Amino acid sequence: MDRYGGIEAGGTKFVCMVGSGPESISAEVRFPTTNPAETLSRTIAFFREQQQMAPLAAVGVGCFGPLDLDPASPTFGAITTTPKPGWANTHLVRALEQALHVPVVIDTDVNAAAYGEYVWGAARGVSQFIYNTIGTGIGAGAIIQGEPIHGLLHPETGHIRIPHDHGVDPFPGDCPYHGDCFEGLASGNALRRRWGVPAEKLADDHPGWELEAHYLALALVNQICMVSPQRVVLGGGVMKHASLFPRVRARVQEYLNRYIDRPEIQGEIEDYIVPPALGDRSGCLGAIALAQHKERDWRLEIKE
Amino acid sequence: MDRYGGIEAGGTKFVCMVGSGPESISAEVRFPTTNPAETLSRTIAFFREQQQMAPLAAVGVGCFGPLDLDPASPTFGAITTTPKPGWANTHLVRALEQALHVPVVIDTDVNAAAYGEYVWGAARGVSQFIYNTIGTGIGAGAIIQGEPIHGLLHPETGHIRIPHDHGVDPFPGDCPYHGDCFEGLASGNALRRRWGVPAEKLADDHPGWELEAHYLALALVNQICMVSPQRVVLGGGVMKHASLFPRVRARVQEYLNRYIDRPEIQGEIEDYIVPPALGDRSGCLGAIALAQHKERDWRLEIKE
Numbered sequence: 001m002d003r004y005g006g007i008e009a010g011g012t013k014f015v016c017m018v019g020s021g022p023e024s025i026s027a028e029v030r031f032p033t034t035n036p037a038e039t040l041s042r043t044i045a046f047f048r049e050q051q052q053m054a055p056l057a058a059v060g061v062g063c064f065g066p067l068d069l070d071p072a073s074p075t076f077g078a079i080t081t082t083p084k085p086g087w088a089n090t091h092l093v094r095a096l097e098q099a100l101h102v103p104v105v106i107d108t109d110v111n112a113a114a115y116g117e118y119v120w121g122a123a124r125g126v127s128q129f130i131y132n133t134i135g136t137g138i139g140a141g142a143i144i145q146g147e148p149i150h151g152l153l154h155p156e157t158g159h160i161r162i163p164h165d166h167g168v169d170p171f172p173g174d175c176p177y178h179g180d181c182f183e184g185l186a187s188g189n190a191l192r193r194r195w196g197v198p199a200e201k202l203a204d205d206h207p208g209w210e211l212e213a214h215y216l217a218l219a220l221v222n223q224i225c226m227v228s229p230q231r232v233v234l235g236g237g238v239m240k241h242a243s244l245f246p247r248v249r250a251r252v253q254e255y256l257n258r259y260i261d262r263p264e265i266q267g268e269i270e271d272y273i274v275p276p277a278l279g280d281r282s283g284c285l286g287a288i289a290l291a292q293h294k295e296r297d298w299r300l301e302i303k304e
Numbered sequence: 305m306d307r308y309g310g311i312e313a314g315g316t317k318f319v320c321m322v323g324s325g326p327e328s329i330s331a332e333v334r335f336p337t338t339n340p341a342e343t344l345s346r347t348i349a350f351f352r353e354q355q356q357m358a359p360l361a362a363v364g365v366g367c368f369g370p371l372d373l374d375p376a377s378p379t380f381g382a383i384t385t386t387p388k389p390g391w392a393n394t395h396l397v398r399a400l401e402q403a404l405h406v407p408v409v410i411d412t413d414v415n416a417a418a419y420g421e422y423v424w425g426a427a428r429g430v431s432q433f434i435y436n437t438i439g440t441g442i443g444a445g446a447i448i449q450g451e452p453i454h455g456l457l458h459p460e461t462g463h464i465r466i467p468h469d470h471g472v473d474p475f476p477g478d479c480p481y482h483g484d485c486f487e488g489l490a491s492g493n494a495l496r497r498r499w500g501v502p503a504e505k506l507a508d509d510h511p512g513w514e515l516e517a518h519y520l521a522l523a524l525v526n527q528i529c530m531v532s533p534q535r536v537v538l539g540g541g542v543m544k545h546a547s548l549f550p551r552v553r554a555r556v557q558e559y560l561n562r563y564i565d566r567p568e569i570q571g572e573i574e575d576y577i578v579p580p581a582l583g584d585r586s587g588c589l590g591a592i593a594l595a596q597h598k599e600r601d602w603r604l605e606i607k608e
Binding site: 149150152153157159162178218225255260262265 | 449534
């Protein structure tokens with residue numbers, strides 16, 4: 001079976017794997033994201049060592065953004081305007097292709113994770129769904145007709161505007177661009193700044209969880225009304241708090257108020273709003289799945 | 305050239321056309337939407353008369369919803385839970401196929417209009433965009449990778465939740481399901497109820513237009529962040545007020561606050577947020593385009 005490389009290029013850590021699916025990962029390494037030169041050279045060293053054992057067919061990358069994903073652009077495959085020091089205008093795809101001499105596929109971290117859940121995880125069998133990660137920040141990937149969507153740029157769902165009742169929640173939001181957008185109100189960073197402790201330290205009966213469920217449900221209602229996903233996956237560190245899933249599901253039903261009259265929402269909503277099945281490996285496995293998917297396309301193109 | 309039928313099945317009127325594109329409509333009829341029996345029999349009579357002159361290859365329908373668009377469902381092609389008296393559970397596709405003996409394609413009114421704008425109108429050349437109609441109600445269709453999207457049901461973008469400052473705008477919203485959702489705040493009906501006069505009677509300098517632009521811009525920001533469309537089309541009666549387009553464009557730029565760093569938004573936003581090019585024919589022409597598109601697929605399937 002062909003071996004693929006997968007990279008989850010995150011803002012705090014890089015995860016690199018070699019394999020062809022969740023049951024066949026033969027090597028894995030994790031290290032902190034420092035500056036681009038050091039981080040890329042560790043990445044390249046890992047895959048070169050792997051290539052000495054056996055060739056890699058392709059490498060997939062799920063990367064923090066914003067990214068240039070326009071194949072016609074001269075800066076295709078680069079990280080563009082990130083505020084992360086040193087990383088703006090990093091030509092990730094070019095650097096990896098030049099060093100490893102294999103095709104490299106790139107997508108956003110959340111589109112890669114969504115694709116991993118689509119191929120091997122919680123979204124098998126549906127062709128249209130949304131994957132959200134509620135962590136330090138908030139991001140979402142979307143699969144439509146079996147493909148991650150891009151468009152003008154790529155989804156930036158963390159920055160949608162949702163209702164914010166300043167009387168109930170005087171916290172102004174902490175998004176540097178938009179203040180009280182979805183991410184500004186509901187990310188792990190927002191929780192920490194609003195309550196003065198990290199999310200994982202908030203007591204189970206803290207009113208912050210009910211408020212969090214409220215904001216998550218508003219954002220999910222918007223996703224359901226706008227994209228009509230067949231399933232919604234909610235991952236990320238904040239979702240590890242056990243009470244959130246039942247609270248979010250109940251509020252989504254309440255806020256939709258039977259308008260979307262489908263059994264998936266009115267009935268078995270436990271199967272509609274779900275955690276990821278690949279845990280914290282969604283992103284890196286998704287990068288491998290993207291590499292496999294694209295490599296098959298390239299082979300077909302060559303044959304034609 | 306093959307002749308196709310197109311039907312815009314609206315809540316207040318039906319439009320039926322025969323032709324193969326905007327420049328080749330050979331017959332057209334419009335009549336009010338009354339009860340299903342009468343309305344469908346007028347529709348069928350028009351197309352039968354047309355069939356006596358020359359055959360129709362297929363008929364497309366863009367219909368008010370919600371619709372059952374799941375091809376595996378026994379009620380595929382039916383209007384489902386509409387509050388419109390008499391129309392719930394109307395099997396539109398079945399009735400037309402049985403009477404006209406041609407393949408019938410159905411989609412939502414807004415997906416059909418979006419598809420018309422994609423094939424012949426304001427969205428030619430882009431593969432991912434959103435079409436909004438801001439009329440008595442609010443609806444949106446979405447084309448992604450060149451196809452109208454459906455998913456669990458179909459988009460119901462009028463019902464997303466957006467910020468509502470009750471201090472600035474004490475109107476509670478008029479959506480019977482959600483109160484102050486996007487449609488409840490910004491539809492033609494909402495304007496009429498908030499200000500006591502129909503939208504077309506509001507003076508040019510009435511503060512209602514600035515408020516309307518604010519709500520439209522919030523909804524567009526959510527669409528842009530969630531779906532990353534390459535263009536946004538804004539149609540419908542309310543958009544005929546000339547001052548709305550420049551106001552909405554300026555506010556979208558302001559609310560995105562340079563976060564989506566693309567020239568389409570920062571620069572030539574006049575080419576990004578645009579009116580429909582087919583005017584009030586988008587829906588019916590789009591139904592014809594859908595019929596052509598699907599009929600080609602069927603012919604390919606038969607050949608295989």
